[in-house]
Amino acid sequence: MPEPVRSPPMPPASLLQVRVAALACLLPLLLQLPLALALGFGIGSVAVVAASWRQPLPAVLRWLLGGTALLAVAAVMPGIGRDTACALLAGMLALKPAETFSLRDGRSLLGFALFAPFATFLLDQGPLSLLLALAGVLLALLALQQLAADEGGLPPRAPRQALSGVLRLVALGLPLALAAFWLFPRLPTPLWGLPQRNVAVPGLSDTMTPGQMFEMLLDDSPAARVQFIGPAPPPPLYWRGPVLWDFDGRTWRQARDLLALPPAPVQASGPSWDYQLDLEPTEDRQLVALDLPLQLPEDARLDHDLSPQAQAPQYNVSRWRMRSAAAAAFEPNLPPALRARALALPAGYNPRTLALGRQWRREAGYDAQGRTDAAIAERALAMIRRDFAYTLNVPPAGRNEVDDFLFDRRAGYCEHFSSAFVVLMRAAGVPARVVTGYAGAYRNPVGNYWLVRKSDAHAWAEIWLPARGWVRVDPTAAVAPERVYDTLADRRPGRIAGFDGLVPMFDAADWLRRGWNDFVLGFNAQRQQALLKPLGLARLGASGLAALFAMAALLALGWMAWRIARGERTRDPLLRAWHALEARYRRRGLGRAPHEPAQAWAARVGADVPRAGAPLASLARRFSDARYGAPATPAALRALLRDLRRHRP
Template sequence: MTYRDLLPRESLLWIFAAQLAVLLPHFARLPLWIVAGWIAAVYWRAEVSRGRRPLPGRAFKLVAVAGVLAGLVLSYRQWFALEPMVALLAVSFTLKNLELVTRRDAFLSLLLAYFVAATLFVFEQGIPHAVYGTLAVLVVTAALAAQPGGPSARPRRALGLASRLLAQSVPLMLLLFLVMPRLGPLWAVPQDSASASTGVSDSMSPGDFARLSQSDEPALRITFDGPVPPPDQRYWRGLVYSDFDGRRWTQGFGVDPREGGRVTWRDSERALPEVGPRYRYQVIQEPTHNRWLFAMARPHSETGGVGETADDRLVRSEPVYSRLAYDVHSWPRDSLPGEPALSEFERRRNLQLPPVGNPRARAWASRLRERGLSPGEISAEILGFFNESFTYTLEPPRLGRDSVDAFLFDTRRGFCEHFAGSYVFMMRAAGVPARVVAGYQGGEWVEGEQYLLVRQYDAHAWAEIWSAGRGWHRIDPTGAVSPERIRDGLQRAAADEFMREALLPVHRIPLLNRLRLQWDMINYRWYRTVISFDSERQQDLLRDLLGEISAPRLALLVGLPAAMALLGIWGWLWLAGRGRPLPPAERLYKRFCRRLARSGIERESGEAPRDFAKRVARERPRLGPMAASITTAYERAAYADDPAAMKQLRRLLRGFWPLVRRG
């Protein structure tokens, strides 16, 4: 290893800056010990560069690798998933600092930095993350440009060169984006099952939906091909709860596809009418880390990997780890043929109640059943009771052990889950099959882009009951207490309590609310234009550009812009070379080469100065020592920006010309 192979200190600082730039977005999701390990490795390597510590030995490295593997095993439950693989890449990136000695080590570390920068888009594909990822790549490229050290490591020079290189790559990037075959995205790799999910959960207990009402994060964006359903029909079903243990509602065994629930996939037949009233729309769903999707009643989707369940929902074959777009057709239930009779198993499932608990509610339901009322009349009695003396609130009081009794006869203040859960309990106790449905209701119409924006605070729970001849039909007990919640949304129904805990009440400031909608529209365009640019949209765009997709036309589409770009770069370099004066050291060295060429020793194209000096020593031994001294002075003047070397170069050249003349 020579001195020239070692890393200059300023180049080492650039490497640390590049590492920080690409690792910073991952600090929030990486285990704390990995972040602390990177800081410790950087500190150790900085101390080595100051001469205060030695590089770690082989035994220490083996212990560090063993400790890292043990830490990864303990930190992640599922090894062959996305998060542990990214963590392994970050750890490898960190450990490389312990042997960062030569320029080759720096080159490998910075190449690894490009991969770490790309992993940011595994988790997030929004506009801010795209901007940050571009800046991180700029810093890594600048670190590469700064590796020679000296003037090359100056921030303005390194960042300027990196900016020019990235700018020159933009046309090629756009061309490849348009014509390269669209493969499955990297973020389709399974992620760790321990990752937290967002939005509606697979269970419901009092207070769950009230907590969601404090979040204004987007959940769904829906565009319609044709008529838009009125506000009181915008129910986006996601889950059906059929099991009740006295306090918590869950899906129950045999409903979730992971537990044996039946799913009808796209390639199977389903008895749905080809014509008639229906809604056609596309849903863009935010990541939930769960498999359930959201759609209106009676949904059918032709999107790959999306299927329909027996209880009238959509599910995906894989969890939704990133934004997902899927097309849906929904038929109003009243327009479909009569429902088949409810099976005995489904009847028992949707009449299930715990053997004990909530005695007052059970007694009231028994009285309703003994009066011989029909399911519709029983429902009307319960809804009328809700309408008389109940309050819709985002801050319901805590309920005791018999939660249904406490809500119906004591507190009488609740959110949607209180009304839906107690209603279904009463209907079941009265002998009517019923179930709780969870999802979202309503949404905000964005006029600029013509789509419906559904936020987390639109989360809602309602009920469905079964009646002969009609089948399952929706009953929303919340509408009996607060009809404005269904008609105008949560913000109007609970204006005094809505988003009370928010640090900045955006919804109360018209200007900020408009800016928020504008930002959401920009994100919506970004997703539809860039993120969801799949093979089908690529084929449509190429047909619009070429008319017919063929090999010659594709070659012309790729080759012509590439040739024009190369010609433009060559012309720019040629003009820049002609118009820019040479540095003094370069100008003196070129005079030295021209004088030797006139005496018969011509420097070859691409020949390094030191190699040229060695050849001069072989062909003209008397000129060899002076040529070597001139070359050393030139390198120090040109690359180290040494004024003393510049003076020495001029002095050596003045003494060299007489030697050349004497031959």
């Protein structure tokens, strides 16, 4: 039985090029993984390349490294989802260079590496990910081109020529890519029904447990960008999200059974504000709106407590046109069932807080106008101003967390203040609930819009007063400035002390990201229809768009086939060099006729131009022998290519 043909080894220069290209493809994917995994895979890949530079690692060690990578992914990213799959891809790609030495190995590694940039887009579609992915793909194509030259025994091409060849290939597929982007029907859900991410991403939730917001408060990434149509409202800006009614002694939860009720009546006070809100992907239906929202688009709705919800999960950047206003009265008539719910407290929790609330009620009494309820709320705020401090350094919550906060620790952040305030109000007989969302926003002067970051996440309270209805009360804002010991700016990862001069650069970068979101990620079905409107095709349905895309794709594929057929005759480097030589003579009026053999043409040129006869005749003979005779050795072929390129009439 004949032995299998072994693939020749890669030259050292090609081996380096292949491994650099694989690492470049891996880089954008690493940036989307948890920091521990990204550092581990990145450092591991560099170490593997260094350790296996001259010879492959032992099989046992490779198996051990692969098992370690699997265990690391399972420990950091439990469960099954696209995050886990992408992390496993990154781990395997980081180890693959350890067994890459032959030309076949190099092609296998590069083919595997090209999956990494596309996996990146399952996790992030930002401009940085695109640029890094394009760089990785370009380097991989250059490396594949070099491997083909190595296999054919051809000399390495100059970097400029190699890059030009790859860019021509990219340009060949560009029409098809543009047709897919502009004409492919927009899908309401991710392609292939991809599962949601199984790595916790900081964001607003329908529950609130002490300590749950901590990670979000340290996240400087954008949550939303807001453009006001007309003047902006005066600060502070509160962005309303989930409203939490139910408390079990530890966790606050949204009242799901109230979501089907119509929005509570609101009597606006003063001017209203129109604005456009660009929301970052959340993968759920929860929206935010300036407190209090009055009007949302058709594909969104307001819950009974005016928490905004989208009709479908938001997997991509979404744009919403909204209207909000301050309220003179917000649900001034509270139904008995809702009143009972806004006063409910679990038995057996926080006895000291319940006793304090009942004591305040006995001391305040009752009146029909709600003045005593407002006085109780003001008494709680005065206590916070006098005795409480703001800090992020909070110990783990105990069973009676509200008691610990109000009577012992007296320090915390918004979750602790809002939860304790609402429990105290309910104990005193004042209907109350927790509202979560964002507080504040940063005005970007470059684009004249407002940036809401995830670190602006906040929780406040609403109490119900007769005739006025629900009234916002922010107990965290009552903390005296001199008692703010540990601020978000002190802990925020993006904080760079002493580099305030870089703020304009960050503003410009975020403005560019907003433009990217608008032009690329925000290209939805509505904008697709607007693009086709000048052509009279604005009312095409999904089937019409599919037919239009099929036509455009066929045209693009036909153009690609024509270009490939036209360039087929010049794919051979030897033939390409010979045609270039012919072109130089053609410009002197000595071109070769289509029917004329190479040596006959050289003899004719030599008769007309004796000085060119001998060199050209020698080149023509060598070209014919290499093209139609016995295969030339790699050294002879390189010498012939060099002489053809250097020859001038």
